Amino acid sequence: MIKEQHYINTLYYQIEQTAKYCRYLGSQVFNKLNLGINVEEFVTLDTLSLHGEICQRDLAKLILKDRPATGRILNSLEEKELIERFADTKNNRLVRKIIMTNNGKKTLKQITGILKKYLEKIPHEFSQSKIEEIKNNMREFREILEKEVEMNI
Amino acid sequence: MIKEQHYINTLYYQIEQTAKYCRYLGSQVFNKLNLGINVEEFVTLDTLSLHGEICQRDLAKLILKDRPATGRILNSLEEKELIERFADTKNNRLVRKIIMTNNGKKTLKQITGILKKYLEKIPHEFSQSKIEEIKNNMREFREILEKEVEMNI
DNA sequence: AATAATTTGTTGCTTTTACAACAATATTAT
DNA sequence: ATAATATTGTTGTAAAAGCAACAAATTATT
Secondary structure (H helix, E strand, C coil): CHHHHCHHHCHHHHHHHHHHHHHHHHHHHHHHHCCCCCHHHHHHHHHHHHCCCCEHHHHHHHHCCCHHHHHHHHHHHHHCCCEEEEEEEECCEEEEEEEECHHHHHHHHHHHHHHHHHHHCHHHHCCHHHHHHHHHHHHHHHHHHHHHCCCCC | CHHHHCHHHCHHHHHHHHHHHHHHHHHHHHHHHCCCCCHHHHHHHHHHHHCCCCEHHHHHHHHCCCHHHHHHHHHHHHHCCCEEEEEEEECCEEEEEEEECHHHHHHHHHHHHHHHHHHHCHHHHCCHHHHHHHHHHHHHHHHHHHHHCCCCC
C-alpha cells in the first residue's frame, strides 16, 4: 500500500508512460517507411473512414485534438489531395465537412496493410481476448475521466 | 473482426487516447490548485524520491524524457530550491547527481496529499484489484514495446 | 428589435517537445 | 600512442501542442 502514495504508481501515470512507447513506436515506423503522411494524418484518415461526412469540430472531438490542430491536419491532407472539404450546414450552422478522395481511400488502405505487420507482431504475446479486455478497460476508464476532464474542443 | 483493420481500434491507439485524458486531467488539476510546480516537475520529484542519488540520464530513462528536457526540468527545480545537484562519478564518468532538499521532500509530501483526493475519487468505479490488473497489463505491454522501440535517451 | 451568447473555423503566439550537434571525458581499437 | 567510439550533459533550433482572440453566422435573451 505504500506504493500507492506515489503518483508514479497510479493508473494515470502508468497509462501515460505506456502511451509514450506507443507514440514513439508509431512515429518511428512512419519515419522508417516514408509513407508520405505522418501518424496524425493517418489517424485522421482512419477516423474519417469510419465517420463519413462529419464537420471539423466533430472530427476534432474524435481524434482529441483542438480545432486549430485539426484544421491544420486537414489543410495538409487536402494539399495532398487525400481529402476534400465542402461547405454544409449542421443544425443550421455553416460547417466544413470532409470527404475522402478516392486517392485518400486507396492510401489509407495501402498504409493500413503496410502497418499491419509492424503492429501485429508485437501484441502476439498477449492473447486476443486479453487485448480486447485491456481495450475495454481503456474505454471504460476514458468514460470515467470524461466526466471529470474539461476537454475544450 | 472488421474493426481490427482500423488503426484507431488497436490497443496502441486506445492507450494513447486514454493517456490524453490523463494528461489533461493532471495539468488541469495542477493549474487549478496553483501549486508552484507543474506536473512534470512533480513527477520528477516523485521519481527522485524513489531512486536516491541517480544521475540525470538515469532519471531521464525513468521519466521517459530526453536529456535536454530532463536537464531543463532539473534547472527549474534547482531554482526553486527543491533539489540540488552535485558532481559525482558513475563507471568512472563524470555525472551530475541529484538530491532532494528538505524543502523538496516537504513539497512532494504536501502536493501528494493535496492530489490524493483529486485522483482518488475517480477510479472509485474500478475495484482496487482491477486497477492493479490494468497497471500490470500496462507494465507488461511496455516490456514488450521496449524491445521494439528505440528510445534514444 | 437590439443585445448577448453560442457555434464553427481560423490566425497568431507561447510553451513544450523532439532532435541534431557540440564539449568534455573515458574507453576501445588500430 | 593515436584515432575512433561511447557516455553524459548542454545548447540551439525546428516541429508540435496548447491556448486566447477573432470573424462570421445563428440562436437566445431582454
